[in-house]
Amino acid sequence: MTAAPPETAWIPRHHDRRAEAQVREWLAVRTGIAAAELPLVRDAQDRPQLVGALQGHDINWSHSGDGLLLAYGSGVALGVDLELPHGRRRVAEIARRYFTVREQAWLEAQADAGTREYAFHRLWCAKEAVLKAHGRGLSFGLDRLHFAEVDGMLRLDHADPELGDTASWQLREWSPAPGYLAALAWRAG
Ligand SMILES: CC(C)(COP(=O)(O)OP(=O)(O)OC[C@H]1O[C@@H](n2cnc3c(N)ncnc32)[C@H](O)[C@@H]1OP(=O)(O)O)[C@@H](O)C(=O)NCCC(=O)NCCS
Numbered sequence: 001m002t003a004a005p006p007e008t009a010w011i012p013r014h015h016d017r018r019a020e021a022q023v024r025e026w027l028a029v030r031t032g033i034a035a036a037e038l039p040l041v042r043d044a045q046d047r048p049q050l051v052g053a054l055q056g057h058d059i060n061w062s063h064s065g066d067g068l069l070l071a072y073g074s075g076v077a078l079g080v081d082l083e084l085p086h087g088r089r090r091v092a093e094i095a096r097r098y099f100t101v102r103e104q105a106w107l108e109a110q111a112d113a114g115t116r117e118y119a120f121h122r123l124w125c126a127k128e129a130v131l132k133a134h135g136r137g138l139s140f141g142l143d144r145l146h147f148a149e150v151d152g153m154l155r156l157d158h159a160d161p162e163l164g165d166t167a168s169w170q171l172r173e174w175s176p177a178p179g180y181l182a183a184l185a186w187r188a189g
Pocket of ligand 1: 018019020044045046047048060061062063064079080081082128131132133134135136137138139
C-alpha cells in the first residue's frame with residue numbers, strides 16, 4: 001500500500017519563541033498528546049525524530065521570514081524547505097559552487113535574470129528538502145543529487161546511491177504564502 005502524502009501546515013512565525021515550541025503546539029492538537037510530552041527528539045545531526053507512540057511518523061519544518069512551514073506524515077521519511085527569495089545577486093556564483101553542471105546549464109538557459117533567480121530558488125528548495133528527508137542536511141553535498149525539469153516540474157533525475165532509487169522520491173513544489181517558495185520531498189520509509 002502506498003503511504004498517504006504528508007500533510008503540511010503554514011504557521012505565522014513567532015520570532016520570540018523557538019520554532020520547535022510552535023511545532024509542538026501544532027502536533028499536540030493533531031495527536032492529542034500534550035506539547036511537553038510529545039516524543040519528539042533530535043538525532044546526532046539535529047534532525048527531529050518522532051519516537052515512542054509516534055514511531056512510524058515523521059516531521060520536519062523550515063522557517064524563513066515570517067513563516068514556519070511544517071510537514072507531517074506516516075510511513076514516510078520527509079523533508080521540507082521554505083525560502084523567501086529577496087533579490088539574490090550571486091545566483092550564478094552560488095550555482096557554480098553547489099549545483100551540478102547540468103543544473104547550471106538549465107539556469108543559464110532561463111530567459112532573464114528574474115526567471116533565473118526563481119529557478120535557482122526552486123532548485124535550492126528541492127535539493128534541501130531531499131537532504132533534510134535523508135537526514136544529513138546540506139553537509140551531504142548539494143551536488144550529489146541532480147534535478148531536471150520535466151513538464152514544468154522538478155524531478156530527481158540522478159543521485160548518489162546513498163540517497164537510494166531516485167524514482168522512490170516524490171517532490172511537491174508550491175508557494176505557501178505570497179512571495180514564499182516551498183518544496184516537500186518524501187519517500188516511503
Ligand atoms: C538542517 C539544515 C538543512 C537547515 O537549513 P536552514 O535553511 O538553515 O533551516 P530551515 O529553516 O530550512 O530548517 C531548520 C530546521 O531543520 C531541522 N533540521 C535540523 N537539522 C536537520 C537535519 N540534519 N536534517 C533534517 N532536518 C534538520 C530542524 O527542525 C530545524 O529547525 P530548528 O531551527 O527549529 O531546530 C542545515 O542547517 C544543515 O544542512 N545542517 C547540516 C547538518 C549538520 O551539520 N548538523 C549539525 C550537527 S549538530
